[in-house]
Amino acid sequence: MDFTFTEEQTLLRDSVVRALQRDYSFEARQSIVRSGTGWSPDVWARLVELGLTALPFPEDVGGLGGSVVDVVAVAEVFGEHLLVEPYDASIVLAGGVLAAVGRKDELERIASGEAIGALAHEEGRGTPDPSLVTTKAERSADGYALTGEKRLVLHGADADVLVVSARLDAGLALFLVDASAPVATRFTTVDGRRAAHLRFDGAPGTLLAADAEPLLRGVLDRAIVVLAAEAVGAMGGLLRRTAEYASTREQFGVPIGSFQTVAHRLADMKIAYVAARSTLLHTTALAEAGRLAPQDVAVLKAQVGRLGRRVGESAIQTHGGVGMTDELPIGHLHKRVLAVDAMFGGTDHHLRRLGAPRSPAATG
């Protein structure tokens, strides 16, 4: 058993830390969020330069053949820096599907960072389970027509390559849809990402894969690992900043961290962080070995959701009044954790999956 990053992974991670420390201070990030596009093509170009957009893809499409561990190693850093560029949408989600179905042309453009991809899958509270997708695909004269509404599609309105999940006959299928076809309701999420609800009214689609539920589950499981890494990175940032603040902020003539109530809250934050990070690293190792079971994903998603919330709320409380302001990263880190919790099934969903009677096939 080995749960450490290799030397190469550590070097890559360090280079991302250096780049983001230089170009992605909290203030710089906030002006990017407020900008017209909501994310920075310059920062994106920097990620391309570092090889990050090509990282998880096979070499024949210009990728670096990296593993999920490589992506997790950098995603923790993304989380701590509250990255809003379309890495999850384009590389992890849309890229994940395109790699699994072997669409070289689109993949090359995504790996090079030249095109942005998005995956339109979630439809609201029902979709943690892909078998409950209601968007429908019907055969048309020249292919397929998709009808339905997708909610919270990360970068759904600025994507060049749009992948959509929809019901086809009795199964779930994946389609490529012209990105301008759906009616988009654009918004910025609480954690600063651009996203959209997309409505499809008979939008023409190209079939990528039929009976794609296992394929999609695999992509979503790996995406959950990466999102969890971002949340754990954010938790690390919350813990570090709160420990610093409690050591320097004085009230009643002493640092507030010297009060036992505050000290114990810090200790609980550390316990939560260590538990979540242990599960992240263990689950990442399982994913790399191809041994990820549905329960493992549920444990990770639930732990990051509940422990992350606890760490974030404790960080705000410890910071007191300033913890309530938009000027400090604290609230933004907390909102990143909350956003990760809400995506692809929240804490309660995954906890009930774990506590439900096991089907005979799942025990082992």
Next chain:
Amino acid sequence: MDIAPDADLEKFRAEVAEFLDTAPTPEIREAGRRTTSVFGPFDQVMAWHRILHARGWSAPDWPVEHGGPGWSVEQRYVFADEYQKRGLPPLLPNGLRMIGPLLMELGTPEQQARYLPGILSGEDYWTQGYSEPGAGSDLASLSTMAVPDGDDYVLNGSKIWTTYAHHANRMFMLVRTSREGKKQQGITFLLLDRMDLPGLEVRPIIGLDGAPEQCEVFFTDVRVPQADRVGAENDGWSVAKQLLKHERGGSAHSPMLRRRLEVARAAAAETPSGFGGTLADDPVFQRDLGELEAEVASYEHFEKLAISGHPIARDPAYPSLNKVMSSELTQRISVLMTRVVGLDGLPDQREALLVGSDAEPLGGDLALIAMPYYLNSRATTIYAGTNEVQRDLIARTLRS
């Protein structure tokens, strides 16, 4: 990262399973079903210790030169996993996980040669003499005195929360040898090679669960050879801190927590929810069970990271993190167990709980152990340094 499955490991698993299926006597199995504490029924646990020793498997975590089996991290986990799946009683930790590893680090060659074999074999049981009526969380204020006299120390005072002292034939303890300077600086670590010394008296204490697990030990002019000191005189505090790392640090504890949860899960499928169906189908129960499943998993991951050498174990807060996580999970699981048994947990069954008892148990196995286990586990956040003290230690490592 590497967590690849391994065919040799599966062969090892089969070998372990075969032994664990055949070696324990019926009394040892029964003791496992009636274990409601870290400390299972004494006679059967020690008998099982000696059987495991004969196979060379009593101390999975020990180095080979002291009699450990030389297993990899993975093998130790497989062993713990198979062991717990069968509900076998855990071996007592005082020797194997506390004084044994301490003597390997800080004992003289004579002390190692004299004491380690009996710890390994299960011939000896060591009780721990740390706390005193006036020294609990503030352990350094202990006042049991040891005054040098010739080649001996002469001891006067008392110790409390000495687990199974009434079964022990040996004891390791902290005594005061000086009242000069800081209170930590006048403490000495001693070994008692027998418990039937003149002037030494053991009185069991009945716990909340009705069992005489803890004891008080009184010392009146008890003579102990100075050669049985570990470390230098007045340097016992640093020796004790070293030992606490072993006490708070883990080996493979998560398989036991998982086993307890599995027992509760299985019983829930047979238990009415009060709303018509079974508890296993109740969404509230499912969520609570799921939360504990997730927490046990995270603790297992933390444990695996630590024993496989991940830097997480080099965190100065590691022993305290481990202690808080494992003790609080133990308590939460014990609460779930009492929720599952409900009313069936109320009969006081301390007689039926004894191995070989004639008393007929009321309810199933879980009904027999849930309440005493719950009550006993209230101690987990108190012993080995209360969780309040552990949180202080964790917070100290965070302060800049």
